[in-house]
Amino acid sequence: MILKLARKSLWNRRGTAILTLVSLAISVALILGINHLRHQAKQSFTSTISGTDLIVGARSGQANLLLYSVFRIGNATNNISRESYEAIKKSRDIEWTIPLSLGDSHRGFRVLGTDHNYFDHYRYGDRRALAFSAGGPFSRIYDTVLGAQVARELGYTIGQEIVIAHGLGDVSFSMHDDKPFTVVGILEPTGTPVDRTVHVRLEGIEAIHLGWQHGARMPGRGVSAEEALQRELEPEAITAFLVGLKSRMATFRLQRAINEYRKEALTAILPGVALAELWDVLGMVENMLIVVAFLVLLATLVGMTTTLLSSMKERQRELAILRAVGAHAGYLFALIEIEALLLAAAGVAFGILLLSLSLFMLQPWLAAEYGLFISANPLNSEALLITAGVMLLAALLSLIPAMVAYRRALADGLSVRL
């Protein structure tokens, strides 16, 4: 009966009730949406690279090594010599290594020199392997494989020839234009920096730098593309390399061995740990967002309370009638509380619906445009906790109008002051 009364009373004031409901739904969708995106972003971020046990580079900070080797942000302080690379590679704990050589670019996109292991062993997300949307891996020296975003933004297709610029400037004046590369493969979107990378063979990087010294072409010492193929193209140094181990048990042993490597100053990091630490720094921003969303929600709930409170005046008559037919003052208190909770529950339900619907509609677009794979289901244990929090907050705030109803019922009696 009390539920029916609360429902009908709300419906009787549906104009304001619906407005309150809409604002509640929006703020619930907002707070749950931010929470959801936060989870998804963290998951996506911390699984930018997976399946790799160690990342090895010249001695530097953990964040720096992670940023340039995985995110292609910033530069390496130093290189790793081929001797060191070959020596460490022989360790019996190691199953595979992926060499990485960075330093050149193509129209703002980084060029990565690597080898075939990249396509076989590189994993991201939930241990997903790289897949080709067109073509296949490189085999010849002047072959290149493009990340999804590179191909899409520059409109490249298989068979096209591209020229790599020396250095990292967006607009570079020194071009390796004597040795163009042919696009042989385009990767599927991954939502990771792989999408923004131009991949070539290590030997390709070496070939285009023949006859170059100190970052400039030496006049009269140019080597043609065909001549270069005849030369010894084993790279003398690489920027970093990824390591996959036979058993993860060996991770820390090998990490220490590399960090204490005598012939060269090297650093080995655990990508999972480094990513989590980096995320903690970035996490400040998302905490701010959550705080803002919470404040919006609070404002909405205060608005709901205000609406209920201001409706008390026009409802004096209704409450006096209920009192006259025998309603206890506590009954009126409960009636107001239940109305608030009904509104809040409906707000939460519509909010979740609104969010799920938007996610569902945005999902394909986000995946196609940004390689962001976001699940359409925003409900996780934290979301349920937030939902419970919303209800609790609504119950607490509506104590105010409920108290007003209770005290009026006791003080005014059946007389109504109009």
Add this chain to the structure above:
Amino acid sequence: MEQQQSPAVRLKQLRFDWKKRGPGLLEIDEFSIGRGETVFLYGPSGSGKTTLLNLLAGVLLPRQGSVEILDQDITRLRPYRRDLFRARHIGVIFQQLNLIPYLDVLENVLIATHFAKLDRDSAHKQASELLETLGMQQQRHKRPTELSIGQQQRVAVARALVTGPEILIADEPTSALDSDNREIFMQHMLQVAADNDTTVVFVSHDRGLQEYFDRHLDIGEFTAGGGAA
């Protein structure tokens, strides 16, 4: 005055004053109303009539003294019991706007039986009979806003009497009615009350209505200041 039964209402040594506002003080040393009696209580507005009705209904409590309804001193009941007592034994009719706007006529009548914790089926039967007697059965699914004020007040009678209360309290229920409707309303109300042997306490400033009642009382007799607000 010998009576077979104990009185419906007995007030003893009653003192009441609004702390904040309102008409000074109610002072009633001894006052009783017999069962089935109809009492007309008159006096100018603001003279404490409504306060007295609130005390009888157990919505307000006196500063001191006892309010015995049907031999039960309701001032000594716990609040929840007192509300239940009102739901079962006392019917109330206001001046106007007696009905909850978002419930239809039948629901407005049945809500009283809900608080009296009456059995659903008999409550329905009782409600239908009363609405029939009052000529409102056809309108039972209409909203109060669709009814004339006279019709609304008749529904209020049904709502007040559906639980079969021993006492009916009416606070100027005819003040918003024109003379024809007033006539119809008074007849209906007193008829149904008589059928149920209900004691009626009727408050009005309109002494033209006193001829309908057994006993006439000036509220001024109960107020310390002599009735002037």
